[in-house]
Amino acid sequence: MSEKYTRQQVVDSVPQKGFFGNPKGLFTLFFTEFWERFSYYGMRxxxxxxxxxxISDGGLGLDQTTALSIMSIYGSLVYMSGIIGGWLADRIFGTSKAVFYGGILIMLGHIALAIPGNLALFFVSMVLIVLGTGLLKxxxxxxxxxxxxxxxxxxxAGFSIFYMGINMGGFLAPLIVGTVGMRISFHLGFSIAAVGMFIGLVIFVxxxxxxxxxxxxxxxxxxxxSERKKTILIFSISTLIIxxxxxxxxxxxxLTFDSFVAIVGIFGIMIPIAYFTVMxxxxxxxxVERSHLLAYIPLFIASVMFWAxxxxxxxxxxxxxxKRTNLEFAGITISPAWFQSLNPLFIITLAPVFAWLWVKLGNKQPSIPKKFSLGLLFAGLSFLVILLPVYFGGPTALVNPLWLVLSYFIVVLGELCLSPVGLSATTKLAPAAFSAQTMSLWFLSNAAAQAINAQLVKFYTVENEMMYFGIIGGTSIVLSILLFVFAPRIQGFMKGVR
Known part of the structure; x- marks a missing residue:
C-alpha cells in the first residue's frame, strides 16, 4: 500500500484550508485528541x-507510597505501549485505524473503573487504558x-494548535471529573471520563x-x-511466556508489586536504547538520518529529566x-483534584504567546537544543520553589496553595520550551521508514521518566521533603547548563534541521 501514494498525494488529498488557516484535518485530530485527553486526565x-x-470513603484503601508508585508505573506503561501502537500502525493497519481501535479500548477501560468494584477490576481497566492509549496517542x-x-x-503552528486541544481537554477534566469524583462518587467521575472518550470516537468516525x-x-x-508468520509466532510465544x-x-x-515496578523500570530504560540501536x-x-538520530539522543535524555x-x-x-496544603482559600474549599487543571490552564494561556515569540524571533530564535536546555532550567526551578514554604514554615504547617500554583506555572514555562518543540523536532528528525515509531520513541522519554519516578517516589516523606525536591531540582539545572554548552555541537548533527 505504501507504493501507491507519494507524500505529496497524501497532502493533496487533505483540504488545506479550514481550521484557523490550517488543513481541515486538524479539526478532526484536534477534537479527537481533546476528548481522549479529557477522559484520560479526568480519570487521572x-x-x-x-x-x-x-474503603469507607469509596477508595481502594492502598497505602500512599504504593498508590504513588502505581500511578507512576501506570503512566510509564501508557507511554511504553506507544511502541506497540506505533509498530502496528507502521507495519499492519495504518495510523487512522490505530486511533479508532485505541479509542474503543480506552472507553472500555473507563467503563471498568466506573463499576464499583475491587482491585481486580481496577487492574483490568489499567490494561485496557494502557493498550488503548498506546494505540491512539x-x-x-x-x-x-x-x-x-x-x-x-x-x-x-499546527502542532501548537493541536497541543492546545490536548490541554483544553486536560484543563476541563479535573474540574468536572475531579469535582464529581471527589464530592459525589469516584465511580460517577470515571463514568464521565468514559462518555468523553465516546464523544471523541463519534467525532473521529x-x-x-x-x-x-x-x-x-x-x-x-x-x-x-514472509514476515507475517514469524511475527504471529513471536507475538504468540511472548503472550504465553508473560x-x-x-x-x-x-x-x-x-512477582510482587515491588519486583514488577523494578521490571518496568528496567524496560523503561532498555527499550529506548534498543530502539535507537535498531533504527x-x-x-x-x-x-543523514543516522546523523539526525545522534542529535536526537541528548534531546531524548533531556526530555526524560524534564518529564521526571x-x-x-x-x-x-x-x-x-x-495532605500538606491549606485547601480553604479566599472563602472557597478547594478540591485537591483541581490543581491538576493548572498545568493545562497555563499552557492554554501561554502557548499562543510562545508560538508568537518563535515566529517573531524567526531565524534569531534559540536552536532546538537551547530550547530544551531552557525547559530543564524551568523544571528544576519549579521544584526549588516548593522548598521555600517548607524552609520558612517547617514540615508541619499547612502550605499556602499559591506556592503550588507557582510551581505548576514555572514547570509550564519549561514544557512550552520543550514539548511542542520536541514533537515537531521528532517529525523532522525521524527516519522515513520509522516515522510513527519515532513518535512512539518521543513518548518513551515520558515512559522512562515515570519508570524512574516509580522508584523515586518511595524516597518521598514529609520529613525529607527539602532534600527530595532539592536534589531532583538541582540535577535538572546542572543538566540544563550542560545541554546549553553542547547545543552548537548537537545542532551540527542535525544537518540543516532547525
Missing part, C-alpha cells in the same frame, strides 16, 4: 486519591505531521473521510508475507495538595 485527576482513600500526533507538506511553514483524505490510511512499512510468568510468579511470591543500524536509515519532574505533578504534588 482522581485515580491516586481513589487508590489511597479508605502516538498515532494521532503522527497524522498531524502527515497533513502538512514537508516544507510547510504552518507545521509548528463522522469527520475522518471528508477532512483527512488519505492521511493515516497508508501503511509506510508493511509486513511482507501469562506463564504471571501464573507462576504471583502464587510463589516471585541506527537499519539498512533503511540513510547517512513534570509528571510528579499528578503524584507527589497531588498528595502534597491533599
Amino acid at each position: 485527576a482522581i485515580l491516586v486519591f481513589y487508590m489511597y482513600y479508605e 502516538p498515532n494521532v500526533s503522527s497524522v498531524v505531521g502527515e497533513i502538512y507538506a514537508d516544507n510547510d511553514d504552518r507545521r509548528d 463522522l469527520t475522518k473521510k471528508k477532512n483527512l483524505g488519505l492521511a493515516g490510511t497508508i501503511v509506510p512499512n508493511p509486513l511482507l508475507p 501469562a506463564a510468568a504471571v501464573a507462576i510468579g504471583i502464587p510463589t511470591g516471585l 541506527y543500524r537499519s539498512k533503511k536509515t540513510t547517512e 519532574i513534570q509528571e510528579q505533578g499528578s503524584t507527589i504534588l497531588a498528595a502534597y495538595a491533599d
Whole structure:
C-alpha cells in the first residue's frame, strides 16, 4: 500500500484550508485528541486519591507510597505501549485505524473503573487504558505531521494548535471529573471520563473521510508475507511466556508489586536504547538520518529529566495538595483534584504567546537544543520553589496553595520550551521508514521518566521533603547548563534541521 501514494498525494488529498488557516484535518485530530485527553486526565485527576482513600470513603484503601508508585508505573506503561501502537500502525493497519481501535479500548477501560468494584477490576481497566492509549496517542500526533507538506511553514503552528486541544481537554477534566469524583462518587467521575472518550470516537468516525483524505490510511512499512508468520509466532510465544510468568510468579511470591515496578523500570530504560540501536543500524536509515538520530539522543535524555519532574505533578504534588496544603482559600474549599487543571490552564494561556515569540524571533530564535536546555532550567526551578514554604514554615504547617500554583506555572514555562518543540523536532528528525515509531520513541522519554519516578517516589516523606525536591531540582539545572554548552555541537548533527 505504501507504493501507491507519494507524500505529496497524501497532502493533496487533505483540504488545506479550514481550521484557523490550517488543513481541515486538524479539526478532526484536534477534537479527537481533546476528548481522549479529557477522559484520560479526568480519570487521572482522581485515580491516586481513589487508590489511597479508605474503603469507607469509596477508595481502594492502598497505602500512599504504593498508590504513588502505581500511578507512576501506570503512566510509564501508557507511554511504553506507544511502541506497540506505533509498530502496528507502521507495519499492519495504518495510523487512522490505530486511533479508532485505541479509542474503543480506552472507553472500555473507563467503563471498568466506573463499576464499583475491587482491585481486580481496577487492574483490568489499567490494561485496557494502557493498550488503548498506546494505540491512539502516538498515532494521532503522527497524522498531524502527515497533513502538512514537508516544507510547510504552518507545521509548528499546527502542532501548537493541536497541543492546545490536548490541554483544553486536560484543563476541563479535573474540574468536572475531579469535582464529581471527589464530592459525589469516584465511580460517577470515571463514568464521565468514559462518555468523553465516546464523544471523541463519534467525532473521529463522522469527520475522518471528508477532512483527512488519505492521511493515516497508508501503511509506510508493511509486513511482507514472509514476515507475517514469524511475527504471529513471536507475538504468540511472548503472550504465553508473560501469562506463564504471571501464573507462576504471583502464587510463589516471585512477582510482587515491588519486583514488577523494578521490571518496568528496567524496560523503561532498555527499550529506548534498543530502539535507537535498531533504527541506527537499519539498512533503511540513510547517512543523514543516522546523523539526525545522534542529535536526537541528548534531546531524548533531556526530555526524560524534564518529564521526571513534570509528571510528579499528578503524584507527589497531588498528595502534597491533599495532605500538606491549606485547601480553604479566599472563602472557597478547594478540591485537591483541581490543581491538576493548572498545568493545562497555563499552557492554554501561554502557548499562543510562545508560538508568537518563535515566529517573531524567526531565524534569531534559540536552536532546538537551547530550547530544551531552557525547559530543564524551568523544571528544576519549579521544584526549588516548593522548598521555600517548607524552609520558612517547617514540615508541619499547612502550605499556602499559591506556592503550588507557582510551581505548576514555572514547570509550564519549561514544557512550552520543550514539548511542542520536541514533537515537531521528532517529525523532522525521524527516519522515513520509522516515522510513527519515532513518535512512539518521543513518548518513551515520558515512559522512562515515570519508570524512574516509580522508584523515586518511595524516597518521598514529609520529613525529607527539602532534600527530595532539592536534589531532583538541582540535577535538572546542572543538566540544563550542560545541554546549553553542547547545543552548537548537537545542532551540527542535525544537518540543516532547525
